[in-house]
Structure formats: C-alpha cells, structure tokens
Amino acid sequence: MNTNGAKGLVIVNTGCGKGKTTAALGIMMRGWAQNWKMCAIQFIKRPEETCSEMKTARQLGVEWHRAGDGFTWTTNDKDETIAKALYGWILAQEKITSGQYDLILLDEFTYALEFGWINTNDAIGWLHAHKPPTLHLVITGRDAPFELIEFADLVTDMRKVKHPFDQGILAQPGIEF
C-alpha cells in the first residue's frame, strides 16, 4: 500500500491517437521500480487479440484481469457484454476499496461509460466517496466523458497526427498489442 503520503492521482489518457494504454503501462514500469503494488482490469479486449502487455505486467508482479469479451459489434450477445463490463466494475470497486494497491489501471473503461453499460455519474460519485487518497487510478479510452475529466487530476488527450493504419499498414505485435 502507498504509504509515502503522496496524493494519489486520477489520471485519464483519452483521445483518438496512440498512447493511451501504453502510457499507462509506462507508469507501471516506473511504479515497479518504486515497489508499488499494482492491478489492471481490462474492460474491452478483442478475444482474438494476444496481449503482450499482460505477459510483461505479470512478469513484473502486476495483477492482471480481463473483464471484457470484445466490442459489442463482435458479439451476438449484448447482454453478456454488459454483464461482463459490470463484473469488471464490481471487481474494480473491490480492488479500489481494499486499500492494498498503489496503482490501479482501468483499461478502456471509458467505453463502458460511453456505451452506457455503467452510469457515469454513479461511477464518479462512487469513486469520489471510496477512492483511497493515496491510490493512483489510471483510466484509459477514447471519448472520456466530461464528468470524468472534471473529476480527474491529470488528463492527456492523445491526438493522432499520423498513423500507419492510414497508409494501409496493419496492426503489429509489440506496437499495437
């Protein structure tokens, strides 16, 4: 547990560009050197994707959970998708209130808010009441809702200037996943 008295930040990495999840992983690399106890919950993950970061994070002692079953348009069972996102949020609440972590990552959590699977005001209200003051909470995903930006301490908008997808270069292991 974070006992250095530092202020636990709410960090939001949003925008359409690359770097939202990778910048969160980079903070985990710094956190490892600080002996932080860390946990990640991934809310959305395409089932067919391998996930390099999970392997490395676990190697570094990070607890890693996957709550999602892919985007809605890859499943025929929308209710199940929503149920899994809600499960992820319950898991996140457990981890947050446990007081055992220095850093918790809610990866692609904004989609669960944006798609209405989790009510944004309820989530912010809950975090406001329950997030331990020293816990660093990192949230990633496009289209972070206004209420989340208002609640956060540190918000970065990753803007795409150029992306190889636009030149027909496919996603590559190590770079995108």
Add this chain to the structure above:
Amino acid sequence: MNTNGAKGLVIVNTGCGKGKTTAALGIMMRGWAQNWKMCAIQFIKRPEETCSEMKTARQLGVEWHRAGDGFTWTTNDKDETIAKALYGWILAQEKITSGQYDLILLDEFTYALEFGWINTNDAIGWLHAHKPPTLHLVITGRDAPFELIEFADLVTDMRKVKHPFDQGILAQPGIEF
C-alpha cells in the same frame, strides 16, 4: 534482430502533455513479450532526478544509456552539454546501424534537434539512408520538428487537458520519474 518481416515504424511522441516517454515505455513492455532486443538512449535528463524506468527497463533486459547532462539552463558549460548530445547521437547511429535491435528509443531527442545541437535535416537524411527497414525507432520530446513528423510513420501529439502541476501538486516518483 527483428526477423518477422514487419515494417519497422518510426514513431514520434510529441506535445506538451504527459505520456510521451511513458507511451514509449509501454511499447517496450509489449516488445519484451515479443522477445525483442531493445535499447534506449536518453538525451536529456536532469542529473538530480532518479529514473525509475531505467531500473525496470534493465530488469527486462533493455540496454539503457544516458547521454545528456541536464537541460542547458542547469549547467554552466553549454559546450559540454552539446558534446554529450552529439555523443548520444553517435551512440544512436552505432546502435541503429548494428542491425541487432528490434526497437530503439531516442528519449527526448527532439530537444537536441530543437536546440540546434544536432542538425535536423542531417539527422533525417542519415536515418533515411541507414535505418534498417524492420527496426522500430521511437523518438520522444516536445516540439518535434516538421521534417521529423514528415519522416515518421506514426505521430501522436500528447495534449495537456489537465495537469496536477497547475494545482500546485509536485512531480511524484512513479508518475513523472
């Protein structure tokens, strides 16, 4: 060495927001899971700063070099600063032409270009001629020059929406360094 035939990307993380170096570190976390051979050269680093990412990167087998001696305004010997940046660039050239790496990070390299320590057109011309086609090259720093953006495959502008510095919250280990 990267032998999977993938296109080695030139990736630039620029802008005034947080996430430039951390997003580069996140790619390294993915690269580790892909058994990539990786190297980082830091061009600017305040001497008084500890550097958590160096410790973790080395733990993951990343070669890590520091070429800088801090920003110009923290040293009385500008010539020495420039000399160290040039040393970093020579080291980078050696590593790039060696063909031994899957990913090379030139951290805060844009400052060496922006401050005129290294000529931007010469550097781009050299990279154009010598970068192995499968090598991923990641360059970070504010104010990436236009020529570098034009040369790159993937450019993200990290824009500050909110930063705790603006609320008087100081830089913290694990988050900023």
